[in-house]
Amino acid sequence: MTAIENAHDVTSAMRGLRQARQYRQDPVPDDVLAELLEVARWTGSSRNTQPWHFVVVRDREQLRRLSELRPPIGWVADAPLGIAIVLNGGSTASEAYDEGRVTERLLLAAHLLGLGGGIAWYGDSDQQAEAKRILGIPAERTARSVVVLGYPTTTRDPRPNPVAGGRRPLTEIVSYDRFDAPTP
Ligand SMILES: Cc1cc2nc3c(=O)[nH]c(=O)nc-3n(C[C@H](O)[C@H](O)[C@H](O)COP(=O)(O)O)c2cc1C
Known part of the structure; x- marks a missing residue:
């Protein structure tokens, strides 16, 4: 496998x-959506079970209803597109891992294609049940989140309780050979 030419631009x-x-009000073009769904489809999963189904949500009323599940996802109402992730409802740990993998691939691919996006988490089990009712998802499936996408206007966090950005330094989060080894 050869390194891709613009690898450092990508990283x-x-x-x-x-x-x-x-986001801007512009819709996400169909060809861009199709590419994102292909990226999602090719995501690796535990034992290649591919335990997902994706509900593409473009209907404004549907997005508004999801946004009302809880205040920290109120911003979903003004987005042009959501891709709701539905899992088979099997092994909780591996499906949760697979959900994270496919979510991150969608967000990365969207970013590379000039879009921006965010994760909207429905909330507790009652709120998840309501999200399933809104989207017509069978009750026995798992549905926790929707990946929301559009052409971004800002990365400012508009939530009632915004979270600080930035990241912890490598010296705090990496060790070599042993967890408790001193940083070289
Ligand atoms: C499991 C999970 C649930 C999340 N739920 C929400 C959410 O409900 N609403 C929201 O605005 N962001 C949500 N986020 C996004 C986080 O707030 C975000 O990853 C974090 O603040 C870092 O953002 P940054 O990359 O812009 O710095 C969620 C992220 C994860 C991993």
């Missing part, structure tokens, strides 16, 4: 990736 774009929760 730099990956490092710079932030959640974007506010």
